[in-house]
Amino acid sequence: MGRIVGSVLLAVILSMTSWALAQDTIKIGVVGPRTGPAAATGKAFEEGIAIALDHINAKGGVLGKKLEVVFEDTGGVPEKAASAFEKLATRDKVPIVVGESHSSSALAEIEVANRYKVPFIICEAWHDDITKKNYRWVFRAGPVNSGVVDFYIAPFVKENGFKKVAIVRENSDWGAGIAERTEYNMKNFGLPFVTLKVERESKDFYTELTKLKGENPDIILAYIYGTGLHFFVAQANEVGLSPKSLILDGAGPPSLWDSFWKNVGKAGDLELFISSMHEKVHLTPTSRKFWEDYKKKFGKDPSDYKTRSIYNVVLIAADAINRAKSTNNEAIVEALEKTNLEVTTGIVKFGLKQGSYEYHQWMPPMLVVQWQDQKQVVVFPKEAATGELKRGR
Amino acid sequence: MMKTWISLPLIFLLIFLPFFLSQYWLHVMIISLFYVMMASSWNLIAGYTGQISFAHAAFAGVGAYVSGMLAVNIGIPPWLGIFVGTFVASLLGVGLGYLCIRMGGIYLSLTTLGFSEILRIIITNEDRWTRGTMGLQIPGFFTEYSKMSYYFLFLIVSAVFLFILYRLIHSEMGLSFRAVLNDELAAASSGIDTIRVRILAFTISSAMAGMAGGLYGHYLMLITPDIPSLGQMFLVLAMAVIGGMGSFIGPILGAFVLEVLSEYIRIYGEYHVLLFGLVALGVARFAPEGMVGVIKKRWKVKESP
Incomplete structure (x- = not known):
C-alpha cells in the first residue's frame, strides 16, 4: 500500500x-x-x-x-x-x-x-x-518628494491663498523628506507653518489635533500613509477642526481605498489628495x-x-x-x-x-483632487481641473 | 565514543557544506546559526534553571543597536562594537536579574516582558538616534561583502557559544543550575546560593544574546525594532521548546528545523509565528522534552528487543 x-x-x-x-x-x-x-x-x-x-x-x-x-x-x-x-x-x-x-x-x-x-x-x-x-x-x-512638493503641493497652497499651513508627518523617510521640502517651500513663500510628527502606525491623533486646533490652520498637509490617515481625517472632523481647515492627503492612495468612506464617513467630504489618475484625465x-x-x-x-x-x-x-x-x-x-x-x-x-x-x-504629472459629494474633482493644476476648490465652513 | 562518531562527520559537513550551497541557502544557514546562538543561550536560563525570560530578543536588540549606533555615529569598527554591545547587554542582564530574579516564577516573566516592550518602544520613538521603524543602516564586518565569510564567522561564534554552554552545563555550576530547577528549596538547603546561581545564568545568557544580536545586525546591515520585538522572542522560544528544552541538542535542532521550515511557509506572512506558537504549545503539553525527547524514546524502543 x-x-x-x-x-x-x-x-x-x-x-x-x-x-x-x-x-x-x-x-x-x-x-x-x-x-x-x-x-x-x-x-x-x-x-x-x-x-x-x-x-x-x-x-x-x-x-x-x-x-x-x-x-x-x-x-x-x-x-x-x-x-x-x-x-x-x-x-x-x-x-x-x-x-x-x-x-x-x-x-x-x-x-x-x-x-x-x-x-x-x-x-x-x-x-x-x-x-x-x-x-x-x-x-x-x-x-519624487521634491517634485511633488515643488510642482504640485506648494503651488497649490500658494495659488489658493491659504494663510496658515499645518504639516503633519509620520515618522518615516517619506514623511521626513516630504515635510522638510514643504517647510523649505513655505519659508520661501513667507507663509507661517507648524509641523507635527506622528507615529506611523498610530490610530489616535487627538493629542496632535488638539494642538492643531490652537494653531487654527486653513490647510493641513497630512503626510500619513496607511489606514492611519483614515483615523486622522475622521478624528479631525470629530474635534471640529475640519472641514474648516481643509486636509490634503499628501500621498493619495489611502483616500482612494475601498475602506476610506467606511472609516471616515461624512468627514471625508472636501478632503483633498494627491493622485496621478482621474477618470476624465487620459494623457x-x-x-x-x-x-x-x-x-x-x-x-x-x-x-x-x-x-x-x-x-x-x-x-x-x-x-x-x-x-x-x-x-x-x-x-x-x-x-x-x-x-x-x-x-x-x-x-x-x-x-x-x-x-x-x-x-x-x-516623474509622471500629478493632480490634486478633492472629494465633493463622494465624487473626485480635479482642482489643481488649472489646465487639468474639472471643477473649483470648495472650502469648508 | 558514540558522540564522537556522530559529531565528527557533522563538523565536516558544516565546514564543507557552504561550498555546495547557493547564496540563498547560505543566507538561510547563517540565520539558522543566529537562532542556534539565541535558542541555546535562552535554554541555559529557561531549560536549566527554569526561569522563563521574555527579554532575550531585547538583549539581542541591545547588542545590535549599541554596536550599530557606535559604528554609525562615532565610527567604531563593528569588531570592537559587538564587544561593547555584549558588555552593555550583560550589564543590563545583571541589573534586570538582580531586580527581579528574587521574585522568580511568573514575576520574572512579567518583568522581562515589560522590559522588552519598553526597549522596543524607546527604539521606535527615539528615531533621531535609532531611526525607529525606518531602520538604521550599519556597516558590515567585511569590506567586501561575502556570505561565505559571514557563514564561517557565525559558525565559529556558535561553536564557541556551544562549547561554553556545554562546559557550563557539565560543570559543578551546571549541577547547581539543575538542582535549582528541580527543587529550589532543597538546593538552598544543601548550600547552593540559588539567587547567585540564577543571576549568573541570566547574565551569561544575556551576554550571549547581546553578541548574537550584534553579529546579526552587522550581517543584515540594517537594524529595526523588529530585532528586539516579541515576535522574534516567541520564535526563539518556539525553537527551544519544539527542539527540546533542557537538553543540549534540542535548541540547536529546533533552530535549524524551524528556520528552514519558516522559509517555506513565509508566504503566509505573520501567521508562521502563530503556527509555531501553537505547535510549541502542543509540544509543551504532550511532549515536554520536544523533538529530542521523541527521538530518544524511539531510539530506546528500537534498542530494547
Missing part, C-alpha cells in the same frame, strides 16, 4: 516538474507590502500586474517567452524588504525587480540591488535619496487601454492609482528586456537608460545626468 502511494506521489511530482520545465517563462521580481498597514497597496499592485501581464503576453511576451512575476511581500518593514529583495536576487535569480511603495523599504532595498547588481525600477517610493544616491542599478518611474492612449482592460477584468473602475504605477513599471521592464535582447543585468541597464516608452502617464525617459535625484528618475 505504502509503495503504491509513494510511486503515485513520485509520478505526480515528476509530472509537475516536467510541466514546469516545459513552460518557457521569464520571471521578474516584484516587491511591495502585501501585509501590514498598507496591505491595500499590495492588492493594487496585484491588479496592476495582472493587467500588465495579460497585455504583454497577448503581444507575444518577452524575448518570445511568457512573462511571469514573483511577488515578495515586504510587510512595509525595511528589514523584511531587504530580505525579500535578497531572495528575489539569490533564490529566484530574477533579471530585474520592480515595485515598492515605502521609502524606508526602498532605501534598504537599493543597497541590496546595488550589492547583487540587479536592476530595480521603483514606482512609488518618493524619497529623494533613492535616486540621489546615483546607484547605477536603481531607476524610478514615479513621483495617453495607453491610459485609456489600461482603464478599459481594468474594467473588463475586474468589473469596476480602477481607484488606487498605484495599480497604474505598477502597470507602468512592468511595461518598462518588459520593454527594456526586449530591447536588451537578453536578461543580462548590464544590457538591461543600458536599455533602460535609452527607454522612450509610452505608458499611462506619459512618455518615460530617465534622467541621465549624475549628481542629483534626477539621475535615473522620471
Whole structure:
C-alpha cells in the first residue's frame, strides 16, 4: 500500500516538474507590502500586474517567452524588504525587480540591488535619496518628494491663498523628506507653518489635533500613509477642526481605498489628495487601454492609482528586456537608460545626468483632487481641473 | 565514543557544506546559526534553571543597536562594537536579574516582558538616534561583502557559544543550575546560593544574546525594532521548546528545523509565528522534552528487543 502511494506521489511530482520545465517563462521580481498597514497597496499592485501581464503576453511576451512575476511581500518593514529583495536576487535569480511603495523599504532595498547588481525600477517610493544616491542599478518611474512638493503641493497652497499651513508627518523617510521640502517651500513663500510628527502606525491623533486646533490652520498637509490617515481625517472632523481647515492627503492612495468612506464617513467630504489618475484625465492612449482592460477584468473602475504605477513599471521592464535582447543585468541597464516608452502617464525617459535625484528618475504629472459629494474633482493644476476648490465652513 | 562518531562527520559537513550551497541557502544557514546562538543561550536560563525570560530578543536588540549606533555615529569598527554591545547587554542582564530574579516564577516573566516592550518602544520613538521603524543602516564586518565569510564567522561564534554552554552545563555550576530547577528549596538547603546561581545564568545568557544580536545586525546591515520585538522572542522560544528544552541538542535542532521550515511557509506572512506558537504549545503539553525527547524514546524502543 505504502509503495503504491509513494510511486503515485513520485509520478505526480515528476509530472509537475516536467510541466514546469516545459513552460518557457521569464520571471521578474516584484516587491511591495502585501501585509501590514498598507496591505491595500499590495492588492493594487496585484491588479496592476495582472493587467500588465495579460497585455504583454497577448503581444507575444518577452524575448518570445511568457512573462511571469514573483511577488515578495515586504510587510512595509525595511528589514523584511531587504530580505525579500535578497531572495528575489539569490533564490529566484530574477533579471530585474520592480515595485515598492515605502521609502524606508526602498532605501534598504537599493543597497541590496546595488550589492547583487540587479536592476530595480521603483514606482512609488518618493524619497529623494533613492535616486540621489546615483546607484547605477536603481531607476524610478514615479513621483519624487521634491517634485511633488515643488510642482504640485506648494503651488497649490500658494495659488489658493491659504494663510496658515499645518504639516503633519509620520515618522518615516517619506514623511521626513516630504515635510522638510514643504517647510523649505513655505519659508520661501513667507507663509507661517507648524509641523507635527506622528507615529506611523498610530490610530489616535487627538493629542496632535488638539494642538492643531490652537494653531487654527486653513490647510493641513497630512503626510500619513496607511489606514492611519483614515483615523486622522475622521478624528479631525470629530474635534471640529475640519472641514474648516481643509486636509490634503499628501500621498493619495489611502483616500482612494475601498475602506476610506467606511472609516471616515461624512468627514471625508472636501478632503483633498494627491493622485496621478482621474477618470476624465487620459494623457495617453495607453491610459485609456489600461482603464478599459481594468474594467473588463475586474468589473469596476480602477481607484488606487498605484495599480497604474505598477502597470507602468512592468511595461518598462518588459520593454527594456526586449530591447536588451537578453536578461543580462548590464544590457538591461543600458536599455533602460535609452527607454522612450509610452505608458499611462506619459512618455518615460530617465534622467541621465549624475549628481542629483534626477539621475535615473522620471516623474509622471500629478493632480490634486478633492472629494465633493463622494465624487473626485480635479482642482489643481488649472489646465487639468474639472471643477473649483470648495472650502469648508 | 558514540558522540564522537556522530559529531565528527557533522563538523565536516558544516565546514564543507557552504561550498555546495547557493547564496540563498547560505543566507538561510547563517540565520539558522543566529537562532542556534539565541535558542541555546535562552535554554541555559529557561531549560536549566527554569526561569522563563521574555527579554532575550531585547538583549539581542541591545547588542545590535549599541554596536550599530557606535559604528554609525562615532565610527567604531563593528569588531570592537559587538564587544561593547555584549558588555552593555550583560550589564543590563545583571541589573534586570538582580531586580527581579528574587521574585522568580511568573514575576520574572512579567518583568522581562515589560522590559522588552519598553526597549522596543524607546527604539521606535527615539528615531533621531535609532531611526525607529525606518531602520538604521550599519556597516558590515567585511569590506567586501561575502556570505561565505559571514557563514564561517557565525559558525565559529556558535561553536564557541556551544562549547561554553556545554562546559557550563557539565560543570559543578551546571549541577547547581539543575538542582535549582528541580527543587529550589532543597538546593538552598544543601548550600547552593540559588539567587547567585540564577543571576549568573541570566547574565551569561544575556551576554550571549547581546553578541548574537550584534553579529546579526552587522550581517543584515540594517537594524529595526523588529530585532528586539516579541515576535522574534516567541520564535526563539518556539525553537527551544519544539527542539527540546533542557537538553543540549534540542535548541540547536529546533533552530535549524524551524528556520528552514519558516522559509517555506513565509508566504503566509505573520501567521508562521502563530503556527509555531501553537505547535510549541502542543509540544509543551504532550511532549515536554520536544523533538529530542521523541527521538530518544524511539531510539530506546528500537534498542530494547
